[in-house]
Amino acid sequence: MGEAFGLYTHIRNNRWRSMILIASLFVLVALVTFAITLIIDAQMYRGPLSSIMSYAFRQSLGYMPIAFALTAVWVFIGFGMNTALIAWSTGSEDVTREANPRLYHLMEVLCISRGMAVPKLQILDTPALNAFASGVNEKQYTVTVTTGLMEALDDRELSAVLAHELTHIRNGDVKLMIVAVLIAGVISFFGEMIVRGSRFYGGSSSSSSDEKGSGRGFAIIIGIAILILSWFLAVLIRFSLSRAREYLADAGAVELTKDPDAMISALLKISGRADIEGVPSGIMDMCIENDPDGFADIFSTHPSISKRVQALQAYAGGLMPSEAPKPAFSRQNVGPPRVENRESLPELVERRGPWARHPAETAPPSFLHPPPRDPS
Secondary structure (H helix, E strand, O other): OOOOOOOHHHHHHHHHHHHHHHHHHHHHHHHHHHHHHHHHHHOOOOOOHHHHHHHHHHHHHHHHHHHHHHHHHHHHHHHHHHHHHHHHHHOOOEOOOOOHHHHHOOOOOOOHHOOOOOOOOEOOOOOOOEEEEEEEOOOOEEEEEHHHHHHHHHHHHHHHHHHHHHHHHOOOOHHHHHHHHHHHHHHHHHHHHHHHHHHHHHOOOOHHHHHOOOOHHHHHHHHHHHHHHHHHHHHHHHHOOOOOOHHHHHHHHHHHHOOOOHHHHHHHHHHHOOOOOOOOHHHOOOOOOOOOOOHHHHOOOOOOOHHHHHHHHHHHHOOOOOOOOOOOOHHHHOOOOOOOHHHHHHHHHHHHHHOOOOOOOOOOOOHHHHOOOOOO
């Protein structure tokens, strides 16, 4: 699809990508069905390569309706039970308002400001610092945060992370990622089938029985090559999901919280501490951060933390934690910050940006709290 130049084009393109990915899933299933049939037929029958491939193609046409039906059932189950499956695979549990009022309060404030329904909340007991959203409709939307994240982040930073995940829900990124996970699951399932099938049929004939001119060996090689190609295409689909979704979710978090500094501080704390042990890679792709395991940045499903921080500094006026210590709010500290040099005001405004306001800067003006009158 075309390049997304703004939030609404990104949402529209995500809808198109979801439909295209569903269609590509059935194409991959057709390729894998033919490859499996070709490998099995090549192990069972002797003959020239063209005859084996022609026979396998005719057989696969009969198997494809069954494969498509199984795929449709898988997609239906995935769409209907994705949150339950993710909770089962990660070990996350539902959290009640009474058990964690802090998390519920922060989420409700954000949802009210955006006019969104409050999603379900789950907690994953791990020291890793991470969070992710799941679900494909309003009844399913769930935001999961780790215990390590809640312990390490203050309210401003945690609110920024929750706003990031809400933006993923609003933008349709969550549904797109669920589809990508479904595709990876189907291809993995068929890969397991071919491994088991090769073991089962491997002893049906020996290489010594191959007749001169038989194309069995070439047919098996072609079938394996198609399987590898299908797996590569499934991986390519995963990597082709635009990493711009993370930049847009960061921007959406700033739009909700009006606090780019909190988003920067949260990302810096999460960096290097996001890896959740035992969680499938497809779910890690849905997280706010997915630490690359020694591969180049081009193979990562997320842009690096440094690039995301730079974007927040350049476009949202955010500052690094060491650059702007936050003054505590007090009655003596109300009103806009004092500018000693008026000539530097334009530079200050440009550097800080329209969203980079701190508690002291957004406090009520001093005329709302006039000093007490002198009794005399």
